[in-house]
Amino acid sequence: MSNKKTTQKAYENINFLNSADARIIRILAEFLEPQVEFKKLKIIDTIVFFGSARLKSKKEAIIELNKFKTINPKTTPLLAEKLRKAQHQVRMSKYYEDAVELSKRLTEWSMQLPTSANRFIICTGGGPGIMEAANKGAKIAGGYSIGLNISLPFEQYVNKYVPPRLSFEFHYFFMRKFWFAYLAKCLIVFPGGFGTIDEFFEMLTLVQTGKIKKKLLLVVYDEKYWKSIINFDGLIENGVINPEDMQYLSFCNSVDEAFNCVIKHFEKNYLNKKEIELTEPKVALQ
Helix, strand or coil: CCCCCCCCCHHHCHHHHCCHHHHHHHHHHHHHHHHHHHHHCCECCEEEEECCCCCCCHHHHHHHHHCCCCCCCCCCHHHHHHHHHHHHHHHHHHHHHHHHHHHHHHHHHHHCCCCCCECCEEEECCCCCHHHHHHHHHHHCCCCEEEEEECCCCCCCCCCCCCHHHEEEECCHHHHHHHHHHCEEEEEECCCCHHHHHHHHHHHHHHHCCCCCCCCEEEEECHHHHHHHCCHHHHHHCCCCCHHHHHHEEEECCHHHHHHHHHHHHHHHCCCHHHHCCCCCCCCCC
């Protein structure tokens, strides 16, 4: 019997790969895995949807509201507050339904393009809320969409509308944000909280500073909501942004308005004759 010891290869050593010293390897893996898959599937650009993970569909919101129908607000103030929140969720569900419809229409439009590549694929953070709505709209249209999920201790999970092949799990926020930005030709920002604002303003800053040189359309969905959350006029009045910086934002207040804005942008900047006259069949995404 041989007493020769077999030495484990570094790339098979799980303890090493999970160590702080191997962090750069994990970062590269989160860069390369999506890149390889996008290249195989000829996905060359995306439409990114940002928005709250906490918003519900109208159906779900109404089911939640119906739990409180028998409450007497005068005798149960705590439950009355929950009732108020449930009522507000029903009102906010409008954005979920709008995201489904907008994603559906954009996917139907992109699927008709006579190109060999898979163009203008819907891309989200892969989780619940507005992310789920956008992935759902693409699936209803008969198309596919991308989910760039992030590992969090709460809230985030991959929704059922993201196909497994286009579902990616990230540990590093910055690498996830890279993939949001790198392929995007349009960003659509629905109402959201800290995470949405963080992603929205990082992309806006990259455009404003010229770090993103392509013509990236930033659609801000529901002007009333966003101007109640962010005082853009105050930023201008205090001299911390220039009035012309507002040109980077396209405020839209309906599905029709947003759809027309996006299509007009693509037709002007990304759909010239040379790009669409391709005869090679598209790669199937199943």
